[in-house]
Amino acid sequence: MTAESVLKSPKNLKRRKIMNSVMISLCIAAGFITIVPLIYIFFYTTQSGISSLNLDFFTQLPKPVGEEGGGMANAIVGSLILITIGGIIGIPVGVLSGIYISEYSKNVLSTIVKFITDILSGVPSIIIGIFAYGVIVIPMQRFSALAGGFALGILMIPTVAKITEEMLRLVPQSLREASLALGVSRWKTTLRVVLTTASSGIVTGILLAIARAAGETAPLLFTSFGNVYWQTNIDEPMAALPLQIFTYAISPFDDWHRQAWAGAFVLIFLVFIVNLLVRFVTRNKFSGNL
Amino acid sequence: MEESRIEIKSKKKLGDILFENLTLIFALMIVGLVVFISIEMYIDSAESRERFGLGFIFSSNWDPVKEEFGALPFIFGTIVSSLLALLISLPVSIGAAVFLSEIVHKSVRTPISFLIEILAAIPSIIYGFWGIFVFAPFMRNTVQPILQSTLGFLPFFKGTMYGTGLLTAGIILAIMITPIISAITRDVLKAIPVSQREAAYALGATKWEAIKMALLNARSGILGGAVLGLGRAIGETMAVTMVIGNKAQIMASLFEPAYSMASVIANEFAEASGSLHVSSLIEVGFILFGVTFIINSLARLLIYSVTRKA
CATH class of the missing domain: 1.20.5 (Single alpha-helices involved in coiled-coils or other helix-helix interfaces)
Structure with missing residues (x-):
């Protein structure tokens, strides 16, 4: 495509100018169409959530059907446990493979790993749920927090690996060279110089992966399953915030809807804070899409 | 480097x-x-594959009681809702990307793209929740009556207006994938050298003509972004489950409730009645996995082909 072919009919300047204004206006309109529904969802959830949020939400167990009140304390604790299990699995795999992709990038293998990591990030989360069901639920003969956490861990891997790789690439080459020139071995350079320099970025990346995992519902449906009671044994079914929101959202009770909005607000708030933190730490350093 | x-x-x-x-x-x-x-x-879907063979994909009979399983209505629902989403989202995403990267001033660009980034990270359960309580009633009371009175002669806009259904699912999916497609379009546009646009301006091109040239040069990357968005829409579970209506049927009208592959797994897996039922659901998942695998590979290759050159 050359500029010449674009301009091959320069006669009708007026028509071209009208075309220009129309298309530019359409693009501006598209910008607004993109942002408006997203902002609306954000504010609607915030508004409905804040008005339903109270201390009971964080401290009480769900009440049986028909009784007003109660909270999601068990679901919040459940989500924390699930995310912890997920983090134990997802963070080391993500960070170390990110190091491999970035620091040994001359290798053909690292290109393959990078590609597969991108593919894994596109695998629907419900598929990961089926996988966790087959690997953990079936052998254990019951739904468990372990299976749910395992699924969340797999979902965290691509995000953590991608951000680790991007952050390590931002570390100036001269720093690596300076360290190597001082006689420090390559692996110590990677750990003590490169990783340390990029650590704040990697930590926020991990937080981003955690925030995403915290909102995942589909992979928990038939792994962690949910629970209306207190449950802290990881080999038993466990409640989780998004699962509880789902159950309450599709129920016919107004009081449950209110609590679901409160839960949705907690999730959105988490996403918002973590993203703000990521932006703050990586400001100007990094502009890719995560 | x-x-x-x-x-x-x-x-x-x-x-x-x-x-x-x-x-x-x-x-x-x-x-x-x-x-x-x-x-x-593959292994866990063996029972269903042996029992139904290829007929699994072409049969529209899904009856857990009689243990007859065919995935066609789910494949139909997934394809139609995702393509609908892509059709709505693609022009808007490209327009929004152009707006952010070529038109708006830098001081506005950063906060807006940050906002879109945050909003793209909102969990899908929240989109679904909002979909049931705000968007589906809006569709039923406003959008669908307007569509039926103006375009009602088309088979796509006939029938009862429930609010939930294929069209609503498609639009919610479009809202969800627009930030993804527009972010990639912006990245790809960034990879097209500014000097090309400057050359076009120097030859007397209008702003739109210069942008059009950049878009044409970035087309394979934009296509990659679109395919990636399609992959997301196909695999999206919770939001679709909550607004698509969850009825295994194939109807021409977009107002009708339908069912998607991910939704049937989400709804039936935990309570599946027998091993054949579980196996059939896993086969649906296996098809879903295969399709998203191929689509994502294609998308990544297209995106790499543009951004690598930069």
Whole structure:
């Protein structure tokens, strides 16, 4: 495509100018169409959530059907446990493979790993749920927090690996060279110089992966399953915030809807804070899409 | 950056060998994981594959009581809702990307793209929740009556207006994938040299003509973004489950409730009645996995082809 072919009919300047204004206006309109529904969802959830949020939400167990009140304390604790299990699995795999992709990038293998990591990030989360069901639920003969956490861990891997790789690439080459020139071995350079320099970025990346995992519902449906009671044994079914929101959202009770909005607000708030933190730490350093 | 990397020619120290191999093992774990997922789903769907064969894809009879399983209505629902989403989202995403990267001033661009980034990270359960309580009533009371009174002669806009259904699912999906497609379009546009646009301006092109040229040059990357968005829409579970209506049927009208592959797994898996039912659901998942795998590979290759050159 050359500029010449674009301009091959320069006669009708007026028509071209009208075309220009129309298309530019359409693009501006598209910008607004993109942002408006997203902002609306954000504010609607915030508004409905804040008005339903109270201390009971964080401290009480769900009440049986028909009784007003109660909270999601068990679901919040459940989500924390699930995310912890997920983090134990997802963070080391993500960070170390990110190091491999970035620091040994001359290798053909690292290109393959990078590609597969991108593919894994596109695998629907419900598929990961089926996988966790087959690997953990079936052998254990019951739904468990372990299976749910395992699924969340797999979902965290691509995000953590991608951000680790991007952050390590931002570390100036001269720093690596300076360290190597001082006689420090390559692996110590990677750990003590490169990783340390990029650590704040990697930590926020991990937080981003955690925030995403915290909102995942589909992979928990038939792994962690949910629970209306207190449950802290990881080999038993466990409640989780998004699962509880789902159950309450599709129920016919107004009081449950209110609590679901409160839960949705907690999730959105988490996403918002973590993203703000990521932006703050990586400001100007990094502009890719995560 | 790659070129300036110093190669230490001397023989590697033990620590280096250990560390490189340690990271390699973890990297290979990711590859192994994807292979393992495919194998596991293939094996676990064996009962259904042996029983129904290829007919599984072409039969629209899904009856857990009689143990007859055919996935056609779910495949239909997934394809139609995702394509609808892409059709709505693509022009808007490209327009929004142009708006952010070419038109708006830099001081506005950063906060807006940050906002879109945050909003793209909102969990899908919240989109679904909002969909049921705000968007579906809006569709039923406003959008669908307007569509029926103006375009009602088309088979797509006939029938009862429930609010939930294929069209609503398609629009919610469009809202969800627009930030993804527009972010990639922006990245790809960034990879097209500014000098090209400057050359177009120097030859007397209008702003739109210069942008059009950049868009044409970035087309394979934009296509990659679109395909990636399609992949997301196909695999999206919770939001679709909550607004698509969950009825296994194939109807021409977009107002009708339908069912998607991910939704049927979400709704039936935990309570599946027998091993054939579970196996059939896993086969639906296996098809879903295969399709998203192919679509994502294609998308990544298209995106790499543009951004690598930059």
